[in-house]
Amino acid sequence: MDELTPLQRSILSKYETLADSLHNLDETIKDLSRRDVPESPEEVLRQLREIEIKIALVGTLLKGSVYSLVLQRRGLKQGEA
Numbered sequence: 001m002d003e004l005t006p007l008q009r010s011i012l013s014k015y016e017t018l019a020d021s022l023h024n025l026d027e028t029i030k031d032l033s034r035r036d037v038p039e040s041p042e043e044v045l046r047q048l049r050e051i052e053i054k055i056a057l058v059g060t061l062l063k064g065s066v067y068s069l070v071l072q073r074r075g076l077k078q079g080e081a
Contacts, residue, residue: 014064
């Protein structure tokens with residue numbers, strides 16, 4: 001197996017963080033759906049805010065990963081020229 005470049009290790013690390021965030025989001029949604037006791041609107045809003053923050057983190061990590069790949073490919077193309 002070829003050795004990974006620092007950029008590849010960084011991207012894999014970001015995807016690992018993304019997977020963890022999605023897993024946590026999934027668990028939060030499952031917890032919310034299992035509850036039988038009605039919660040106050042304030043509690044529901046607090047929980048939705050936590051979900052919103054996690055989704056924003058996932059989006060940021062995904063954008064960063066895509067941007068890194070674009071820069072890497074651009075660098076490879078410029079190196080070939």
